[in-house]
Amino acid sequence: MSPSVSVLPGGLRVCVESVPQYGRGLAAVALTVAAGGDDDPAGRHGTAHLVEHLMFPRSGGSSADPAGEGYAALVAGAGGVCNAETHRDHTVFHTTVPAELLPDALSWEAGRLLGFAPTEDVIRTEIDVIAEEIRGAGDAGRYWESALGALYPGSRDSFGTPAELAGITAGEVEAFFRSHYKAPRMALSVVGDVDPARVMAVVREVFAGVARTAEETRAAEAPRTAREPRTTEQTHAAREPRAAEAPRTVTxxxxxxxxxxxxxxxxxxxxxxxxxxxxxxxxxxxxxxxxxxxxxxxxxxxxxxxxxxxxxxxxxxxxxxxxxxxxxxxxxxxxxxxxxxxxxxxxxxxxxxxxxxxxxxxxxxxxxxxxxxxxxxxxxxxxxxxxxxxxxxxxxxxxxxxxxxxxxxxxxxxxxxxxxxxxxxxxxxxxxxxxxxxxxxxxxx
Missing domain, CATH: 3.30.830.10 (Metalloenzyme, LuxS/M16 peptidase-like)
Known part of the structure; x- marks a missing residue:
């Protein structure tokens, strides 16, 4: 069956594909966000990577997770697996669970978007984890990033710089999240042994708050937008890397x-x-x-x-x-x-x-x-x-x-x-x- 693609009222793209021949009783969910290393604020290289990490620690309790277990613990408790990757131009979170638990997984996904509120202690812990990841990264990544930065000045690698992250505050992290983790900048995809119509019904219900948040944010920012057009807030269909310039013409x-x-x-x-x-x-x-x-x-x-x-x-x-x-x-x-x-x-x-x-x-x-x-x-x-x-x-x-x-x-x-x-x-x-x-x-x- 070909994937079905819908755009919810708040701008969230939803793609659903029924592939029971691959799924065999499983379902996978991916949340793709148009925010990566190129979107890091000046002097805070690695913010996108940090936000990726902060989508996983213990939440301290929310309507979606009253026990405060955190997203990863909820998925593991259901027998599923989850992971994430930060790239130059996007971040993607992916989860696989038994198909009958897909509604729960979708609810948890929406819950961590709506309940994102990391503490300073958690931020410091995750910065240390990122520093270890950078130290353990292979040489090939450094070569690739060097070449891209030379061809497109302003492009940033996806890992970040520990020294720049060291002083970041919870307010800065939340500001980045509010600016980039908006419905029009996200795609939710579901693949597996699923019924597309049922999936869409669940998504419309549990992601309604995410769409409302996007609409409220746009309304609150409307006066500023009228004075200062924000080229970095385009939808990704028309979005070009904010910092990268065209390749230099020298040989x-x-x-x-x-x-x-x-x-x-x-x-x-x-x-x-x-x-x-x-x-x-x-x-x-x-x-x-x-x-x-x-x-x-x-x-x-x-x-x-x-x-x-x-x-x-x-x-x-x-x-x-x-x-x-x-x-x-x-x-x-x-x-x-x-x-x-x-x-x-x-x-x-x-x-x-x-x-x-x-x-x-x-x-x-x-x-x-x-x-x-x-x-x-x-x-x-x-x-x-x-x-x-x-x-x-x-x-x-x-x-x-x-x-x-x-x-x-x-x-x-x-x-x-x-x-x-x-x-x-x-x-x-x-x-x-x-x-x-x-x-x-x-x-x-």
């Missing part, structure tokens, strides 16, 4: 070296808009597979014969998650350099590999393998309720006009070798960031 942007375990270079390229130029975006996803699965590994295996590359990975999309973010986004190549190999020499090899694909034609068998690898990954994810419900919410909020997750295989199959060659030419001709990965003392170069 190459050198960024400050980053510490690494081994010598290397990270090369970043902007991606097409997945909404306005979807075929070109999907061609870039196929190109990343061609480069990362066959062209570059073959060169890396030849390093002992005098080649410059010792390893190579190529990812397309937000930290390697394609179609997980609206524009701006990027393709990132992380290339290991053999001893005494200069950064420029490694970049030249990267460009020569791109040129070989651009000059094509790409062999049909190689093209088919790349497309098939993406299709296999998609089918594995489609069987996962949490992945499917998150994709449905992202499509509704970030990628308006998308035909839904099940349309993607056909779109990928329509990608041609000529389009992949054009994708390679676009990377060669567009702006690029180059970041040296410099080994620290005591590491192997």
């Amino acid at each position: 190459e942007i050198r960024t400050a070296p980053l510490p690494a375990a081994r010598a290397g270079v990270a090369v970043g390229h902007p991606l097409p808009d997945p909404v306005a130029d979807r075929p070109a975006y999907l061609a870039q996803a196929v190109l990343a597979q061609v480069l990362g699965r066959s062209r570059l590994p073959a060169l890396a295996r030849s390093a002992r014969d005098g080649r410059c590359l010792t390893s190579a990975t190529v990812t397309c999309g937000y930290h390697g998650q394609w179609l997980a973010s609206a524009a701006p986004d990027l393709t990132l190549a992380v290339l290991g350099r053999a001893p005494a190999t200069e950064v420029g020499a490694a970049v030249d090899i990267w460009r020569s590999v791109l040129r070989a694909v651009a000059d094509g034609p790409l062999p049909e068998a190689e093209h088919r393998r790349a497309v098939n690898s993406l299709l296999v990954a998609w089918h594995r994810q489609a069987d996962s309720l949490p992945t499917r419900v998150v994709a449905l919410g992202r499509d509704a909020l970030l990628l308006p006009g998308s035909a839904g997750p099940d349309a993607l295989p056909a779109e990928l199959r329509r990608t041609t070798p000529a389009e992949v060659a054009a994708a390679a030419r676009a990377l060669l001709e567009g702006p690029v960031t180059v970041t040296e990965l410099a080994p620290q003392k005591g590491t192997v170069g």
Whole structure:
């Protein structure tokens, strides 16, 4: 059954998909909010990430949770699981429960939105948790964020900065929440062994307070809005990243070296808009597979014969998650350099590999393998309720006009070798960031 999409009076998008063949007695819920690292206030980098954490601790009691157990405890007590992710342009919360408990899960979801009121003590605790997450984050994330920030000045990573969060107050946190966690900036998606009509009836009932809150907020802010139009309060269908500018037009942007375990270079390229130029975006996803699965590994295996590359990975999309973010986004190549190999020499090899694909034609068998690898990954994810419900919410909020997750295989199959060659030419001709990965003392170069 195709997903049903509705917009409630307050502006909340609701997407429901009945897939009992995947659900098998389960239901998944995702709340996607158009608020991420790019929306962090100046001097408070990490606010969006902090709010994500604060949606989970003990609530201290509310109409939805009178015992004060907190959302995670309620879900666990029902035998379910829940988690969340903060991205550059959105935050998503996802929960999976037995299908018969879906009304309860929807009520808990609405309850934590309506009862959001973190204390200073809880805020300090969660800031410490975030600091530990940042310390444990992998190198690849730093490379990606560096490249995006160079191509789009003002873009912010999703983690945050502990030093900037250290002084944040409960008032600042609540102000961010009130500004961004509004019905028009949210999508609620439900997938599983469910009856769409019954789901919508429950949603209309338990989320009525969220819609009223949005309407009351708009009414209260109307005088200020009349004097100062707020471009950051658009619905996400027309929303562009608030802080990010267009890519610089210079050919190459050198960024400050980053510490690494081994010598290397990270090369970043902007991606097409997945909404306005979807075929070109999907061609870039196929190109990343061609480069990362066959062209570059073959060169890396030849390093002992005098080649410059010792390893190579190529990812397309937000930290390697394609179609997980609206524009701006990027393709990132992380290339290991053999001893005494200069950064420029490694970049030249990267460009020569791109040129070989651009000059094509790409062999049909190689093209088919790349497309098939993406299709296999998609089918594995489609069987996962949490992945499917998150994709449905992202499509509704970030990628308006998308035909839904099940349309993607056909779109990928329509990608041609000529389009992949054009994708390679676009990377060669567009702006690029180059970041040296410099080994620290005591590491192997």
